[in-house]
Amino acid sequence: MILLTSPAAPDSVHGNGVTARRWADILGELGHRVRMSQGYPDDGAEYTALVALHAKKSADAVRRFRARQPDAPVVIALTGTDLYPDLRSTGVDPAVLATADRLVVLQRTGLAQLEPALRARARVIIQSVPPIPARPPGRWRETPPPGRWSETRPRSTGTFDVALLAHLREVKDPLLVAAAARLLPASSTVRVRHLGAAMDEAIAAEAKAESAGNPRYEWLGPRPRDEALALLARSHLLVLTSRHEGGANVVSEALAAGVPVISSHIPGSIGLLGEDYPGYFPVGDASALAGALDAAEHDRDGYYDVLRNRCAALRAIVEPARERQSWADLLTELGLPVTR
Numbered sequence: 001m002i003l004l005t006s007p008a009a010p011d012s013v014h015g016n017g018v019t020a021r022r023w024a025d026i027l028g029e030l031g032h033r034v035r036m037s038q039g040y041p042d043d044g045a046e047y048t049a050l051v052a053l054h055a056k057k058s059a060d061a062v063r064r065f066r067a068r069q070p071d072a073p074v075v076i077a078l079t080g081t082d083l084y085p086d087l088r089s090t091g092v093d094p095a096v097l098a099t100a101d102r103l104v105v106l107q108r109t110g111l112a113q114l115e116p117a118l119r120a121r122a123r124v125i126i127q128s129v130p131p132i133p134a135r136p137p138g139r140w141r142e143t144p145p146p147g148r149w150s151e152t153r154p155r156s157t158g159t160f161d162v163a164l165l166a167h168l169r170e171v172k173d174p175l176l177v178a179a180a181a182r183l184l185p186a187s188s189t190v191r192v193r194h195l196g197a198a199m200d201e202a203i204a205a206e207a208k209a210e211s212a213g214n215p216r217y218e219w220l221g222p223r224p225r226d227e228a229l230a231l232l233a234r235s236h237l238l239v240l241t242s243r244h245e246g247g248a249n250v251v252s253e254a255l256a257a258g259v260p261v262i263s264s265h266i267p268g269s270i271g272l273l274g275e276d277y278p279g280y281f282p283v284g285d286a287s288a289l290a291g292a293l294d295a296a297e298h299d300r301d302g303y304y305d306v307l308r309n310r311c312a313a314l315r316a317i318v319e320p321a322r323e324r325q326s327w328a329d330l331l332t333e334l335g336l337p338v339t340r
Contacts, residue, residue, distance in 0.1 A: 001033040003040075003047040003065065007057035010036045014167065014197075015249050016079070018225065019127060020053055026327050027051070031339030040064040049073045049336060055082045059096045066099045073334040077104040077125075080246030080268055081171070083113045102330055106247025107271025123330055126272065127249055128323035129256035132233050159191045160297040163235035163259070165228050165250045166242070167196040168203040173264070175206055176241040176286055181216035183290035190216055190293055192239070193231060197222040233257045236304075237296055240264060243283055247272060252318040260307035262292050273314065279307050 004024055008017035024034040032048070035041070040061040050065045052058035055076050062074060082092050083105070097103065103122040105111060111119050166172040177192050184190055194217065198204035207219040223231075232238060238254040238261050245251075245268030252272070254261050263269040265280040273279070281288040295303040316322070328338045 001035055001045070001047050002027055002049045002051060004034050004036050004051045004053070005039060005058050005061040006036070006053040007038065009038060016053055018249055019077075022127070022323075023051065023053075023327070026324050027331075029324060029339070030328055030331060031337060032331075037061075047072060049075065049334065051075045051077070053077045054079045055092045055096060056090060059093050062096050062099060073101040073336070074099055075102045075104060075330070075334075076100040077106070078110060078113075078246065079106075080242075080244045080248075083110055083246055084244035084267065086113060101334060104330075107268060109267040109271035110246060112267070123326065125323060125326040125330070126317050127247060127252045128318050128320040129249075129252045130320055132229055132253065132257035134233055134258055159189045160237070161235045162190055162192045162237045162239055162293065163232045164192055164194040164239050164241070165196065165232060165253075166194070166240070167199045167222075168207060169199045170203070171243050172196075173241045173243055173284060174203065175210060176284065176289060177239050178207075178210045178214055178217040179286040180289035180293060182214060183287060184216065184294055188216070188294065188297060190297055192217045193235070194219045195221070195223045195228050195231060229253060229257070232259055235259055237262060237293075237307075239289070239293075240269060241289070242266060242268070245269060255311055255315050255318045258308075258312060258315070260296070260304065260311050262289070262296065262307070272317070273310075277310060278303070279310070 004020060006016045006020040008014045008020065010021065020036060024036055027034045047069065049072055052062050055078050062076060066074060076097065082090055097118055100121065103118060104125050105122055106125065106127055108124050111122055114122055164177050166174045168174050174194065174196060181190055181192055210217055211219040232253060238250065238259050240248060240250060240261065240263040242264055245266055247268055251261055251269060261273065262279045264283045266283060281292050296307065299305060331338050
């Protein structure tokens with residue numbers, strides 16, 4: 001049995017919980033029983049391996065597992081709050097990383113945060129999402145034929161729906177898109193719908209006030225994941241405003257749903273979308289984000305179509321079979337059996 005530890009509860013709607021449940025399913029498909037836990041369980045059980053999600057928050061579980069089972073392999077997955085701005089300032093214990101047989105990062109630029117000795121043991125595993133059926137919001141003239149994303153154009157009426165799926169935390173900079181929406185021309189039909197839990201009461205108070213006073217922004221609070229994905233699938237655009245991300249689940253979800261992405265220019269997004277992706281804006285820059293929203297809404301110079309085409313081309317990186325194969329390869333490296 002593999003022990004999979006995460007700082008989030010197994011039923012959590014937070015990113016770590018979503019990731020942990022998906023990994024448990026994948027490891028099960030590969031032939032292993034999995035126990036999920038928020039820490040090291042004091043039950044005396046023996047495990048074939050440890051997969052620890054979040055290097056800093058799972059450090060105690062790693063130490064205790066290694067002390068009890070010194071010969072069993074340990075895999076540590078590094079999150080955005082581990083990696084950025086750097087391992088030292090985030091408080092990751094180098095001794096904990098040194099005990100790992102393998103490290104996992106969620107997008108390729110995460111490797112650059114590791115010194116060469118650690119990088120040699122690190123593997124990139126991009127988070128997958130099954131295809132999400134499109135739910136057209138009634139904005140488009142026609143449904144594009146397969147592979148012909150540029151056939152549609154926005155109508156001159158209706159709203160241009162923007163999704164923000166982010167908990168209210170400082171690192172997510174969640175109110176930046178509300179500030180950007182206020183900068184749009186009076187004729188803009190942009191409507192931002194923001195789903196996310198209030199993890200910071202001060203930011204939550206600001207979000208409530210903004211939602212009440214900004215007709216282009218609405219904070220809807222936390223929602224079950226299926227509701228969040230349904231809202232995403234009905235949207236014209238996903239915006240990610242984070243200051244740091246290890247490899248955001250929501251970007252994978254947008255690619256699976258065929259929804260174009262506009263993101264802050266951060267390594268966590270660059271590692272998924274590419275350095276030359278056209279949908280970036282500088283971190284914290286509301287004016288630049290407003291310009292991108294305006295260009296997307298009106299498809300200026302084909303901007304929206306370009307985003308759609310680029311995201312469609314990237315959809316393959318989030319296919320479940322690809323993530324499953326990455327885990328199969330990692331288990332094989334560690335000498336653990338794999339059911340193909």
